[in-house]
Amino acid sequence: MKLYTNSGNYETIKILISGNISGQRLEHVEVQNSGEVKCQLFSDRFPVLEVSTSLVLQSPNAACRYVLAKGGKDIDDIHIDEWLEWESSVLKPSLLPYLVSLLNKSQVDNKLAANLQPCLQHIEMALKRTGYIYGASVTAADIVMWSTLSPLLSGKDTAAISPTVLPATYGWFKKMVDDASFKSAAQVVAQNKPLSLEVFKKSLLSLTLPTTGGVDSLSKRFKAGCNVASGQTKTN
């Protein structure tokens, strides 16, 4: 399997950890832009896992789980499905704008920090129960959450999120850093530098973030019988 990625991408860590845990060999190919990727893509987001000529996974979470499953290390559980969906549809839309604002302004945007807090508390509560995101050992949920939180938790530059209010999260993050599978995956992405927000800077700033207002369309979706306004000019 070929793993195409740009440099310093936090999502790449997930797939590399899964490869380490399940014993699947991944050929790590670092590229500058999507034009260098030979397989058929439907967007220019990285990383991309080329499983075969007919299957290219562009969802890092699906790729992470696939690599685990290939080595018999994935657990088929609805709670893990739930954590992975929550990470991609709730956590990332709150976390990424916050990280980008830190990198752009080098100061804390209070509104973005306030949006992020409930997500961090949700993780903290789970970790307080068993020391893992779900269950009593490392699952895809820990791998995915650890990688996504690594730009936030790895450096002093994000001290707005204080370790004192998230003791279980910081404890879990540090414990995993010492795990060989996590450590070597992080080293590959950070190119042997210590983890910090700076390591991920270039790839974070290259992201196209969804425009705010996404949450409004979510609320609309919930209301029965209400169409999500597309606002297209009708020509018929």
Place this chain on the structure above:
Amino acid sequence: MWKNEIFQISRYFGVSCGNVTLDEQFRIPCLTVKDGNKVKGIATIAKYIAKNCKQQNGILGASLEDQANVDQWLEFRSSRLDRYGTEKDLSSVLKELNSYLSSRTFLVGSSVTLADLLMFYGLHSVYSDLSYFDKQRYMHLSRWFRMMQLTSGVKQKLETIPFQRNLIYPCHGVAH
């Protein structure tokens, strides 16, 4: 919409559906199941319903590879299609789907999977607002949408979205 969709998915699988509410904190749908436990998120709920149905027939993907691909499209649904903020976001979502479907009949493999079902229900309200011009512009996605609409048990009581039989606008309007 979510509420209706979750009922439609249950009906498709011929199972009864628990109580659907909105998780106020994270603005995601929440299904309360028989033992009082909660299952959250549209893709997770759909997967839960499919997993609890006796006759799955590969609806979640027949191989590990197909399962991963189904997961990828379920995520696309909940993190991209459900979260577009502007017109531009929506058109990029439709463009990506259109280009992916230009060489495929189904999203995954060679039969209907949960990925097709959930994408169809999510797109139905979008399609009911699209002009004929846009339906032609996203022609591969539209072909897939028409096929899904005609697939037994899928559309249920939803409004039938009309399509033009022939091209009505010059071909250079097609989005690739």
